[in-house]
Amino acid sequence: MKKRIALLVYPDFSLQEVANLMYVFRWYFDTFTDVIYTELSPVRSEEGILINPVKTCSEFCKDDYDCLILSGCSDLRQPIRNKKIKEFLENFVNDDSFVIGAICSSPIFLAQAGLLKGKKYTDSLFVEMRESFAFIEENNFLPQSVVEDGNIITAVGNAFNEFAVQVVRKLGYDCPDKILSGYTDSNDINDYIHHLPEDEILEFKEEFKEEFKEFF
Numbered sequence: 447m448k449k450r451i452a453l454l455v456y457p458d459f460s461l462q463e464v465a466n467l468m469y470v471f472r473w474y475f476d477t478f479t480d481v482i483y484t485e486l487s488p489v490r491s492e493e494g495i496l497i498n499p500v501k502t503c504s505e506f507c508k509d510d511y512d513c514l515i516l517s518g519c520s521d522l523r524q525p526i527r528n529k530k531i532k533e534f535l536e537n538f539v540n541d542d543s544f545v546i547g548a549i550c551s552s553p554i555f556l557a558q559a560g561l562l563k564g565k566k567y568t569d570s571l572f573v574e575m576r577e578s579f580a581f582i583e584e585n586n587f588l589p590q591s592v593v594e595d596g597n598i599i600t601a602v603g604n605a606f607n608e609f610a611v612q613v614v615r616k617l618g619y620d621c622p623d624k625i626l627s628g629y630t631d632s633n634d635i636n637d638y639i640h641h642l643p644e645d646e647i648l649e650f651k652e653e654f655k656e657e658f659k660e661f662f
Contacts, residue, residue: 449477452511454534455499456483456525460518461491463549463603466626467515467610475619479515482506484530492520503534508544512617518550518570518603525555535559542597547613550603557582565595570603 451471453464471477483489483499490496508514525531536559538544548556553569556562558581568590569576576584591605592612599616601609607625614621632638642650651658 448510448512449475450511451477451479452501452506452514453479453481454483454503454514454516454531455481455489455491455497456519456528456531457489458492458519458521458524459489460520460550460603461493461495461497463606463609464515464517466607467547467613470610470614470621470625474621475614477512480511484528484534503530506534508538508541513545513547513613514538515613516546516548516552516555518552520551522551522554526558531555532559535561545597545599545613545616547599547601547609547616549601549606549609553600554579554582556598556600561598562586565598566593567595567598567600568593568602569600 451468453468468479471479480501481489481497481499482501482503482505484503486499486502488496488498519525532555535555538546539560546556546561548569550570553562553567554571554575556567557579560581562583564583564586566586566588568588576582576587590602592599592601592608594612594616599609599612601612611621611623611625
């Protein structure tokens with residue numbers, strides 16, 4: 447494993463749909479995420495957060511990464527007209543081994559670049575949108591939360607946790623079915639009281655010993 451994944455971004459991409467995936471890779475498997483785009487200029491997510499890419503698509507080398515992730519997008523107009531995104535994705539057309547995950551509306555970019563030809567997939571596009579683009583093979587659409595066909599994993603937008611699990615497992619890691627639900631309904635007080643592991647207590651005390659002496 448390269449211990450690094452790549453996230454392709456574009457204006458109005460959804461940070462929320464891939465946040466849990468990046469969290470799981472970082473904290474469960476010590477794998478970091480590199481953000482890539484056609485330029486090194488900041489990109490604003492649909493949540494309004496500015497993200498700084500660390501590499502351009504032209505600088506990307508797949509040998510440095512375990513997989514490529516595409517998030518959904520609330521406004522398709524800019525990315526679908528960005529020829530550099532299409533050209534970048536076309537590099538993966540004949541590669542059946544490099545894992546690519548696309549969630550929500552982003553499978554449309556894979557279809558535009560020819561990566562979904564003959565492959566089953568899902569997405570969160572409106573039916574009318576799927577019917578209108580000639581490059582989308584509507585007959586291969588499956589009304590499911592997550593679909594895996596070969597090296598490509600696609601998912602609907604609200605299946606972001608299931609999507610994360612599927613990608614993690616595709617890369618050979620063990621992962622429970624349910625992760626990071628975001629809902630807590632337990633009445634057990636022990637679920638809200640946390641202790642450091644024994645082997646980390648001394649490290650913690652040593653690291654912050656000077657701060658322990660401070661009074662505010």
